């Protein structure tokens with residue numbers, strides 16, 4: 432059981448990885464047995480001596496549930512199994528047959544302290560209560576064995592009163608899942624919370640928020656993309672003996688060594704920031720760049736406010752021509768007037784590595800973006816959802832797909848911000864940031880991020896690594912800043928985030 436890290440695989444990619452494992456000698460049954468073993472070990476650790484209810488679906492996710500239930504029972508735990516329908520796959524049928532206990536219809540299942548959700552995993556194809564969902568009758572016991580004597584028939588739960596018997600009406604499965612989850616003290620989803628898609632972070636049904644999700648073999652996009660990610664709780668990856676690789680990875684702590692003994696301010700990186708009609712935003716970015724470790728930060732602004740360490744110069748073509756500039760940031764508080772356009776155009780013709788944020792992203796629309804894509808100096812764009820839609824068009828596709836396509840179009844690293852920040856490079860490389868503090872949703876935190884990324888780029892990191900390191904430092908600073916911080920506090924906290932190396 433390892434923390435959320437490593438490759439992120441779509442449903443098709445995970446099927447490919449399983450197929451490779453099978454080509455190398457594994458069988459669906461051996462993979463399921465291994466998955467069930469790993470799940471049982473994890474659940475046993477989490478459950479203590481508490482009673483467990485495993486709810487199983489018709490596919491291989493359900494199969495994993497039957498295997499885990501059997502192994503937990505063999506380990507002496509009190510386990511009951513409830514099923515939505517008879518198993519459909521051969522492996523799940525075999526797993527069900529090997530479960531020595533009874534199987535109750537989910538509709539009739541009484542809650543237990545520990546709820547294990549093995550209804551659906553990567554095969555979920557439609558909302559849980561879509562009309563063609565086969566629902567077992569509450570009167571019929573599934574499988575060959577009725578509930579055993581040690582599990583006497585129980586009272587019909589109040590929630591079962593709303594269960595539809597013909598699958599066409601009401602919302603019985605989600606309502607039942609919510610009721611079972613509410614009555615449990617710990618809820619554990621196998622692979623994914625049932626009711627979320629695998630690849631794009633959608634939540635198809637009104638499902639509970641789980642405490643723990645045990646992801647099999649690797650993370651999937653919906654473990655990281657919102658709103659699905661918030662239903663996963665704490666995510667742990669279980670090694671089920673399937674080798675996984677992907678160009679998409681969970682964002683992890685960067686390797687940022689402290690300055691060497693021979694460092695000077697220019698070797699640490701010089702950041703220049705173009706200020707505009709709201710100079711506070713550029714100042715925040717400047718402070719953030721310094722606190723993220725830049726050696727020299729130049730604010731191209733007419734006023735002289737801000738910490739003394741921030742060097743001020745009025746914006747002028749000579750000022751941005753300085754060859755020592757390692758990253759030039761434009762956008763925070765730039766405005767969109769003629770002055771902003773003139774500054775942007777002067778910036779775009781320099782050869783400096785660029786970070787473009789905020790207002791400047793709106794001004795890129797059209798020809799400027801096309802021209803920018805032909806540049807071959809490092810370029811990072813940091814749009815939030817509104818800026819992204821304005822620049823690249825709105826779409827229902829997954830945030831990962833959209834960020835990748837935008838990176839190709841702009842020939843740039845894209846930092847698609849939000850509660851689930853996705854970083855994508857034009858070569859298809861992707862990093863997705865797990866669970867940033869929701870307290871980041873306050874004005875000015877994007878300016879801080881842009882400054883941190885500019886500092887990383889000026890230090891000489893490649894654009895994808897610079898963007899990744901900036902996003903990580905920003906998230907770590909937010910974690911350290913606690914609750915209800917303001918963007919100024921966040922910028923200050925970058926020093927401590929940087930010191931965690």
Ligand SMILES: NC(=O)C1=CN([C@@H]2O[C@H](COP(=O)(O)OP(=O)(O)OC[C@H]3O[C@@H](n4cnc5c(N)ncnc54)[C@H](O)[C@@H]3O)[C@@H](O)[C@H]2O)[C@@H](O)CC1
Pocket residue numbers: 449459462463466488489490491492493494495519520550551552553554555556557558559560561563564565621622623647671
């Ligand atoms: N395929 C393999 O080799 C392995 C798969 N594993 C497990 O198998 C899961 C994937 O298995 P499956 O592909 O069988 O998929 P699922 O177990 O997620 O279920 C898919 C089945 O449910 C049906 N279905 C989809 N949405 C439904 C809905 N809303 N209501 C009712 N029925 C619906 C599908 O038609 C299909 O029969 C993984 O998440 C993982 O838990 C593991 O056992 C490891 C090995």
Ligand SMILES: Nc1ncnc2c1ncn2[C@@H]1O[C@H](COP(=O)(O)OP(=O)(O)O)[C@@H](O)[C@H]1O
Pocket residue numbers: 789815848849850851852866867868869870871872873874875876877878879880905
């Ligand atoms: N709910 C949230 N959870 C985690 N991070 C968030 C959330 N909302 C916003 N953020 C982060 O906060 C920053 C906000 O940036 P942005 O929208 O540009 O704000 P501003 O322009 O006011 O600085 C981004 O880094 C974004 O990823």
Ligand SMILES: [K+]
Pocket residue numbers: 492548549550551552620621622623624625
């Ligand atoms: K599940």
